[in-house]
Amino acid sequence: MLLPEWLEWEWSDIGKDDFKKDFQFFRFAAYGFLKNLNFYEPFLILFFRSLGLSFLKIGFLFSISEIATYILEIPTGIFADAYGRRKAMVASMLSYIAAFSTFYFSSNYILLSIAMVLLALGDTFRSGTHKSMIYEYLKIKRMYDLKVEYYGATRSFSQLGSAFNAILSAAVVILTNDYRKVFLFALIPYSINLVNLATYPKELEGEKRGGKRTVKEFALIFRSWEVLKPIMNSAMFDGFFKTAKEYLQPILKSFALSLPIFLSMNARNRTAIVVGVVYFFVYIMTSRASRNAGKVVKKVKSIEKAANSLFILAATSITLAGIFLKVNFSVISILSLMTIYILQNLRKPVMVAYISSKAPSSALTSTLSVESQLKTFFTAAATPFIGWLADTLGIGSALAVLGGMMFIIYPVLKIK
Numbered sequence: 001m002l003l004p005e006w007l008e009w010e011w012s013d014i015g016k017d018d019f020k021k022d023f024q025f026f027r028f029a030a031y032g033f034l035k036n037l038n039f040y041e042p043f044l045i046l047f048f049r050s051l052g053l054s055f056l057k058i059g060f061l062f063s064i065s066e067i068a069t070y071i072l073e074i075p076t077g078i079f080a081d082a083y084g085r086r087k088a089m090v091a092s093m094l095s096y097i098a099a100f101s102t103f104y105f106s107s108n109y110i111l112l113s114i115a116m117v118l119l120a121l122g123d124t125f126r127s128g129t130h131k132s133m134i135y136e137y138l139k140i141k142r143m144y145d146l147k148v149e150y151y152g153a154t155r156s157f158s159q160l161g162s163a164f165n166a167i168l169s170a171a172v173v174i175l176t177n178d179y180r181k182v183f184l185f186a187l188i189p190y191s192i193n194l195v196n197l198a199t200y201p202k203e204l205e206g207e208k209r210g211g212k213r214t215v216k217e218f219a220l221i222f223r224s225w226e227v228l229k230p231i232m233n234s235a236m237f238d239g240f241f242k243t244a245k246e247y248l249q250p251i252l253k254s255f256a257l258s259l260p261i262f263l264s265m266n267a268r269n270r271t272a273i274v275v276g277v278v279y280f281f282v283y284i285m286t287s288r289a290s291r292n293a294g295k296v297v298k299k300v301k302s303i304e305k306a307a308n309s310l311f312i313l314a315a316t317s318i319t320l321a322g323i324f325l326k327v328n329f330s331v332i333s334i335l336s337l338m339t340i341y342i343l344q345n346l347r348k349p350v351m352v353a354y355i356s357s358k359a360p361s362s363a364l365t366s367t368l369s370v371e372s373q374l375k376t377f378f379t380a381a382a383t384p385f386i387g388w389l390a391d392t393l394g395i396g397s398a399l400a401v402l403g404g405m406m407f408i409i410y411p412v413l414k415i416k
Helices: 023-035 041-050 055-083 085-105 109-126 129-140 144-176 181-198 211-223 225-245 248-258 267-291 293-300 303-326 330-358 361-392 395-413
Strands: none
Touching: 023 129, 023 144, 023 181, 041 055, 041 144, 041 248, 041 267, 055 085, 055 109, 055 129, 055 361, 085 109, 085 129, 085 181, 109 129, 109 361, 129 144, 129 330, 144 181, 144 267, 144 293, 144 330, 225 303, 225 330, 225 361, 225 395, 248 267, 248 330, 267 293, 267 330, 293 303, 293 330, 303 330, 303 395, 330 361, 330 395, 361 395
């Protein structure tokens, strides 16, 4: 898809940042890189399908995870602000490790549901927490005015991790002929990350204010529409993205099996090759997108215009993905879904920086937890409905409806 001029960037600009990269920068980058070496993400839907689950049952699994996230999000955010962000990050890694172990040893639907809850617990402990540590570091180093560029640069390494994750996870599936093995291999990078996070400098904790004071400051957020509106905007955008992106896997599977190549391989390995290659290129591009988020804001000279334009472009991409899939133009549908990954990674550093400029710094983790909780609420509601549409009318119709919903809600959430 063609992007506006202000969304384009020069390849020669990649890696040129406005700040000096010290040792802590690379520790921040290592966290994101290792976190995204989860191995399961490109194949989670296919793993569930290999167990004989319908899209509706898969949708309920994701809903269970989202509901657990909704319940746990704010309490874990307050815990991080009040008692220690490093403790929260360590708890996150331990939760992920427990989830991967459960997936590896289980096929029972109840145990799969428990594993999804453990994934949710890992997500809630880390969501907003690591960003808060980065912003605390920028304040200490007097670089807070570079928050979009700095966070975008660290996030680019997480997307680079996702690119390598796509290739390595595909290799695991091909060599073992088993989707389940990806969870076993994920234990390695997450164990390394556990050590990395546990040894972060103490000053990144920020001021520990205790539970009562943190809750009081956190409550002030809900009295300000100026803070709540961008939180809702960011949450809904991420919810639409999270719902839509899961359908790239089954579309890629159908596309892979229709190609007249690798015919000597079985269906699982042919799918793994196509999925691995596509996700590798997607995350290489999202890595560059995150790093260039600051350049987008500078080009349009308005953080609001950048956020609104990216919202409309994503809605258009999701809608087109559904329409072209419906008329059997799978390649264009795949390219449209790949585009929303790029748009989301351009937008995320912009919105996090915008929200952080509106919220009290002492309750930043809690504030970002609200954003994550709202995203969770929407995703939990939308995923089974879109899954039901995919089962009954097809994935193309489901995506077209999802994109239409995004257009309908935009006027309410538009940042002025």
